[in-house]
Amino acid sequence: MALHPVLEQVTARIVKRSRPSRGAYLAHLEAARYKGPQRGSLSCTNLAHGFAAFPQNDKLVLKEVKKPSVAIVSSYNDMLSAHQPFEYFPKVIKEAVREVGAVAQFAGGVPAMCDGVTQGQPGMELSLFSRDAIAMGTAIALSHNMFDAALYLGICDKIVPGLLIGALHFGHLPAVFVPGGPMTSGLSNKEKAAIRQRYAQGKATREELLEGEAKSYHGSGTCTFYGTANSNQMLMEVMGLHMPGAAFITPYTELRDQLTVAAAQRAVQISDLGNEYIPVGHVVDEKSIVNAIVALLATGGSTNHTLHLPAIARAAGILIDWDDFNDLSAVVPLLARIYPNGDADVNHFQAAGGPGFVIRELLDAGLLHDDVTTIMGKGLRNHCKEPFLGEGGKGVVFKDVPAVSGDDKVIRTAADPFSKDGGMVKVEGNLGRAVMKVSAVKVEHRTVEAPALVFNSQEDFMADYKAGKLDRDFVAVIRFQGPRANGMPELHALTPALANLQDAGRKVALVTDGRMSGASGKVPAAIHVSPEVLAGGPLGLVRDGDIIVVDAATGTLEAKVDSATWHSRALAQADLTPSHVGMGRELFAMFRNNVSAAEAGAATFPLPSPIDTTVELHGGDNVGNTVPGSDEDFLAKKA
Secondary structure: OOOOHHHHHHHHHHHHHHHHHHHHHHHHHHHHOEOOOHHHHOOHHHHHHHHOOOOHHHHHHHHHOOOOEEEEEEOOOOOOOOOHHHHOHHHHHHHHHHHOOOEEEEEEEOOOOOHHHHOOOHHHHHHHHHHHHHHHHHHHHHOOOOOOEEEEEOOOOOHHHHHHHHHHOOOOOOEEEEOOOEOOOOOOHHHHHHHHHHHHOOOOOHHHHHHHHHHHOOOOOEOOOOOHHHHHHHHHHHOOOOOOOOOOOOOOOHHHHHHHHHHHHHHHHOOOOOOOOOOHHHHOOHHHHHHHHHHHHHOOOOOOHHHHHHHHHHHOOOOOOHHHHHHHHOOOOEOEOEOOOOOEOHHHHHHHOHHHHHHHHHHHOOOOOOOOEEOOEEOHHHHOEEEEEOHHHOOEEEEEOOOOOOOOOOEOOOOOOOEOOOOEEEEEEOOEEEEEEOOOOOHHHOEEEEEEEEEOOHHHHHHHHHOOOOOOOEEEEEOOOOHHHHOOOEOOOHHHHHHHHHHOOOOEEEEEOOEOHHHOOOOOEEEEEEOOHHHOOHHHHOOOOOEEEEEOOOOEEEEOOOHHHHHHOOOOOOOOHHHOOOOOHHHHHHHHHHOOOHHHOOOOOOOOOOOOOOOOOOOOOEOOOOOOOOHHHHHHOOO
16 A cells, blocks of 8 residues: 555654754764663673672673673553552563573663652653653762663653653664553443442532542553553554554463563574674664654544654654644544543453554554564564464464454554544644544534633632633633742643533533543643743633634634734733642652743653764774764664
8 A cells, every 4th residue: 555645754854854964863873872781881890790689690691792682661660550560570570581592681670750649740741751750860879881782661650751851862772662451441431420420510529439440440551541651552552552463462361571671582583693683773763753643643542652753752852743643633634532532441442342443444554654673673564463472382383364344342443443544633823833633522512612711820720610600612721830930830620610511501611731632532622732821822811701712623723813902911920839839749850941842742851962983982982983874874884
């Protein structure tokens, strides 16, 4: 199947706009590559410190400086269900790597906070910036220069993007991402949403709400709805950073363990000392980033990735923007309905065909690049697979995904999609640029023109809602919620209230420079408005009663205020001190003060800059000393 022309056009313009920074990135990557094991550049004292506490046999391997050493970087903690299974993964990995003659060391842990726990709490204001802190933690774990490849154990919201950003700053090392899998299905998402709405109406008690939530989030593994965490896993699949089909296999099963073994041994094979050198900086390129956007759109994934994917791409010297998402969304069909875009959870999605089914359908429709490099080698079709236990329950065999969907209410072919577009649009106008996810919004609710009601926090909004002041048509403008202001917390406390008003027949919408993520649901919401108010964004000029137009069909985000009045206004001011003090928020001032716009990923790190590649980083033993012409040129250069 020929590539879709829009896919080709978007890819070509990304390549063009990224050329200077991508070239600089590849130069950094090549300069960091070392002949032989990375630890060969260390002094005897350095190396002795690096293996002092290791078992004798592993120590001998490390002393010989001939075999690969694999880093384990983990987001394990046992408070959060998604990360709890990672407790025992290092033991499995170390044994698996020994079987192929190499050594694995636990290089470091990174923080893993859960938006589900911090939702509506002060800690949520650290959430987005935790991504960059995780990237920094990853860099610290790898800074010892002991390692020839790395395994990254992560699954949830900011954790996987942070790990990948960190990995890309060590782009000369191969990277294999190792998920933990989702918890088994509990209370249905439809029932859970109904209890939340009843509680918001005062028709359910707190005890009833807690019981419903506990039946939904009931065991080890990630949440089963298709929010940011599970969108992460879909993107790791289509970017070729997982073993095929690894995303949605539940924890504490033999297949999960065998996939972890396979991932560990694959990391050894693709190290610079193995048979196939596949560094992560070449797995993540312009085409794989486009593939990630397409897969996000085709599955109705989280809008948080309109922040995370630009930040990930930026770490690899690649520049993308919301025009790229918008143009691809217009031609990418929606192939999956998973809550909040449907009733099914990710376990149902996996049973119906899973990521491999979606990848195959998109490839066959010319909507994905097949000519990419993944951890399995050349070609994305390697990931149109489903894993099964090998003979005797050991090892993994990969079989082609089924030709037909196991449940066409959950997953469909490209020839018979749920909708012809990806359900994510860019809106813009005199209020700035924003993102809307409309795949769960009924067509009749996608255009709202109503008076503005302006709030400086979701708490102010909820106070008015509970006081019965919002029984009308309106557009809620929630400002001072951007990354510079307060770290850009998610605003999900608004969702049940707005849904109740919409169900009661009111025309309502949300406009904010904050976040709503993948669970934003059925109410039209223009989110991530950029520039944010604290960066001079025009959302700060809106006043109560201004007529606001939010129109997903025309891509319009506009205040219908005459030009003279509009330009005579001063930007609103707010005391943000409460969002800068307590719960460790003081420590994140450097992030707030240096963060980029939401459309650039709300990132705090710079693009790769040109380097003098004639400088020898490893005492004359570095492989490359010129800027490579392409990813293929680099991969062809073997020590």
